[in-house]
Amino acid sequence: MSADTLFNQQAQKHPYYPLDLSLPHYISSSTETPQLLIALAGLATAIIITGFLLSRGQRSFIDRFAFVWFFLCFFTHVGLEGYYVWNNKTLAGKRSFLADIWREYSLSDSRYLSSETCTLSLEAITAVFDGPMCLVVLFSMLRANFATRHLAQLTTSIAQLYGVVMYFSTSFLQNCDSTHPHPYYFWVYFLSMNLPWIIIPSILIVHSWNAITCRINAANQQFKQE
Amino acid sequence: MSADTLFNQQAQKHPYYPLDLSLPHYISSSTETPQLLIALAGLATAIIITGFLLSRGQRSFIDRFAFVWFFLCFFTHVGLEGYYVWNNKTLAGKRSFLADIWREYSLSDSRYLSSETCTLSLEAITAVFDGPMCLVVLFSMLRANFATRHLAQLTTSIAQLYGVVMYFSTSFLQNCDSTHPHPYYFWVYFLSMNLPWIIIPSILIVHSWNAITCRINAANQQFKQE
Numbered sequence: 201m202s203a204d205t206l207f208n209q210q211a212q213k214h215p216y217y218p219l220d221l222s223l224p225h226y227i228s229s230s231t232e233t234p235q236l237l238i239a240l241a242g243l244a245t246a247i248i249i250t251g252f253l254l255s256r257g258q259r260s261f262i263d264r265f266a267f268v269w270f271f272l273c274f275f276t277h278v279g280l281e282g283y284y285v286w287n288n289k290t291l292a293g294k295r296s297f298l299a300d301i302w303r304e305y306s307l308s309d310s311r312y313l314s315s316e317t318c319t320l321s322l323e324a325i326t327a328v329f330d331g332p333m334c335l336v337v338l339f340s341m342l343r344a345n346f347a348t349r350h351l352a353q354l355t356t357s358i359a360q361l362y363g364v365v366m367y368f369s370t371s372f373l374q375n376c377d378s379t380h381p382h383p384y385y386f387w388v389y390f391l392s393m394n395l396p397w398i399i400i401p402s403i404l405i406v407h408s409w410n411a412i413t414c415r416i417n418a419a420n421q422q423f424k425q426e
Numbered sequence: 427m428s429a430d431t432l433f434n435q436q437a438q439k440h441p442y443y444p445l446d447l448s449l450p451h452y453i454s455s456s457t458e459t460p461q462l463l464i465a466l467a468g469l470a471t472a473i474i475i476t477g478f479l480l481s482r483g484q485r486s487f488i489d490r491f492a493f494v495w496f497f498l499c500f501f502t503h504v505g506l507e508g509y510y511v512w513n514n515k516t517l518a519g520k521r522s523f524l525a526d527i528w529r530e531y532s533l534s535d536s537r538y539l540s541s542e543t544c545t546l547s548l549e550a551i552t553a554v555f556d557g558p559m560c561l562v563v564l565f566s567m568l569r570a571n572f573a574t575r576h577l578a579q580l581t582t583s584i585a586q587l588y589g590v591v592m593y594f595s596t597s598f599l600q601n602c603d604s605t606h607p608h609p610y611y612f613w614v615y616f617l618s619m620n621l622p623w624i625i626i627p628s629i630l631i632v633h634s635w636n637a638i639t640c641r642i643n644a645a646n647q648q649f650k651q652e
Contacts, residue, residue, distance in 0.1 A: 321596050325592070347639040347643060358581055362551070363588075366592065370543045370544050370547050373547065419641065
């Protein structure tokens with residue numbers, strides 16, 4: 201018996217779609233799904249509370265909301281998605297909390313575990329560009345630097361929106377054939393977990409566009425009156 | 427002999443890579459490559475000259491350059507890339523000047539003719555979003571609307587840059603296996619024809635970012651002095 205055959209026999213059958221997807225290094229997670237989701241929700245809540253406390257200096261509701269959002273996005277992009285990009289080739293066979301998270305999410309999109317080039321490129325841009333840009337927004341908010349804050353908020357939100365539109369578009373053009381057919385994975389993981397990155401960046405793009413326009417127009421008005 | 431076999435025998439062998447790519451509806455172009463390239467260069471020159479004449483009202487070199495650039499981009503995104511998106515499924519077998527252009531370009535990237543989902547999604551965003559946004563930049567430049575012009579220039583340039591980074595990244599992650607191995611196709615079509623959409627949007631992002639920042643900071647300074 202060759203080493204390859206032995207390896208294939210030892211490799212676990214995986215639960216991902218399409219069923220013929222080759223994931224020879226796959227191992228199942230050691231943590232149960234409810235525990236994983238509770239741990240992830242706990243982590244997100246801790247980040248949101250910390251962000252909320254750090255946002256005390258922000259005056260309006262939208263500013264405070266934006267601060268918490270970019271604080272959460274920073275950890276998501278650099279921590280969670282950065283971990284994915286760094287480990288994408290070996291992720292299916294890794295033993296770690298974040299690998300368990302990605303194995304669970306991949307039920308809604310196996311392109312993550314197979315390092316599909318479009319998904320990997322989108323995640324790389326998100327981790328390397330969007331993540332650090334969140335920090336630029338946060339620091340410029342703390343320093344009350346109006347121009348940098350809104351330019352960085354606009355730039356980051358456009359990049360986030362572009363990424364999710366590409367992500368959804370390529371998946372739908374492939375008839376979502378990398379998604380597990382159980383509706384839970386499509387509606388809860390695939391749609392609901394990505395939809396915030398369509399809605400909130402859209403709102404923040406309009407917010408920054410208007411804020412910059414108003415400030416410049418007010419200045420023009422002021423100059424004209426003098 | 428079945429209809430399918432007959433069809434496959436009639437279908438022309440194609441010149442694209444990878445060699446086993448299925449393009450059953452492929453027909454070769456009726457125009458020779460030099461004639462195609464001369465016609466395309468002529469068209470681009472006519473657009474650039476028209477854009478240059480329309481840009482007379484712009485004061486600085488960079489503004490005039492940006493005007494001509496977005497004028498050219500509008501026709502490229504909506505005309506050339508819009509035509510691709512609209513006809514992508516049947517393009518390999520179409521008889522038209524633009525289909526000939528795309529068959530020629532596809533030698534450097536056959537993902538166009540096979541309607542690969544990432545390329546198609548990128549082109550769809552470019553045609554539907556970037557193209558009309560070029561018009562927003564152009565009209566706001568003609569109306570000397572500083573805020574809208576720079577916000578639209580920033581937004582469009584970020585989207586263009588994101589698109590080309592995705593395009594290059596996915597191709598390199600696939601070891602450029604959709605590119606004809608002759609260096610001409612890689613260096614002239616694939617690299618040189620896309621590189622302007624890395625370099626110029628990068629310059630215009632910095633330009634608009636600085637322009638908006640300077641205008642807002644000048645206004646802040648003015649308010650403080652009063």
